[in-house]
Amino acid sequence: MEFIEYTIGEIAKSIRTGTTPTKTNKNFFDGDILWVTPSDFKGQMILKEAEFTISKLAVDSRKAFLFNKDTVLITTIGEIGKVAINRFPIASNQQLTGVEVHQEIILPELFFYWLKLNKGLLEFKANKAIISILTNKHLRNIKIVFPKSLTDQQKIVSELNQLQDVIDLKVK
Numbered sequence: 001m002e003f004i005e006y007t008i009g010e011i012a013k014s015i016r017t018g019t020t021p022t023k024t025n026k027n028f029f030d031g032d033i034l035w036v037t038p039s040d041f042k043g044q045m046i047l048k049e050a051e052f053t054i055s056k057l058a059v060d061s062r063k064a065f066l067f068n069k070d071t072v073l074i075t076t077i078g079e080i081g082k083v084a085i086n087r088f089p090i091a092s093n094q095q096l097t098g099v100e101v102h103q104e105i106i107l108p109e110l111f112f113y114w115l116k117l118n119k120g121l122l123e124f125k126a127n128k129a130i131i132s133i134l135t136n137k138h139l140r141n142i143k144i145v146f147p148k149s150l151t152d153q154q155k156i157v158s159e160l161n162q163l164q165d166v167i168d169l170k171v172k
Contacts, residue, residue, distance in 0.1 A: 004148045006105065009140030013100040014068075017076070017136060018092030021054060021063035028063055031055025034090040035064065038075045041082040044171045045112060045164045047073065047090065054091055064091040070108045071098040074115060076134040080126045081119035083112050097136060106146055109157040114144055 009015070018036075021028035029035075034050040041047075058064045066089035067073065075082040077095040085108055092098070101111050115122065125142060126134040147153050 001152050002148045003145050005143055005145045007140060008099065008142045008144060011101050011106050011111070011144070012140070013102055015097060015099050015136050015140060016065070016067070017097045018067075018094050019064050020093045021058040021061075025063075028055055028058035028061070029053070031058070033059065033064075033066070036073065036084075036086075036090055036092045036096065038077075038079060038082060038095050041073075041075060041084055042171045044168050045085055045109070045161075046168075047084045047086050050090070059091065066091055067098040068100050070103070071100045072108050072111050072115065073098050074122070074134070074139070076126075076139070078131055080132050080134050081115065081122040083115045085109065085112055097134070097139060099139070104150075107150065107153045107157055109161070110146060110153045111144075113157065113160050114146060118144075 031053050033054050035052045035054040036047055036050040040050045054064055059066060067086055069086060069088055071086055073084050073086060073092060073096050075095055076097040101108055122134055125138045126132040
């Protein structure tokens, strides 16, 4: 199995940090769009629900944006390194950063597992001021090593998915 090394910035189509619409405008909340926060990360791989929602008006007014399907979301403020993947467009607050990967280089699921395995590295790379913050600049520069072949990546993901299925059942 041949392995390759890239930085996260090199495998990313985009790296974006979520936003919080102004809470003074009640029309921005309680809509149909999931708006995830770190408290929605309970160990599951796929985010299917969130405590809060925002409205289409919040997105249309550019007070929030939607992460594309299959974006790997990472907590980057406070508790660093919780991860999940979205299977449909969602929004998040500023404590989450989404990395949309080039899927011809790395599978989102393999990147998810790499991040879980390397949570300590993410914490180490975070700025440790009053509250830990992993900036997009620091995140982009982290080097990762993974199998070059997407077939090999899929084999690894299949094995790890069996373990993740047990975790997901416990989350429910």
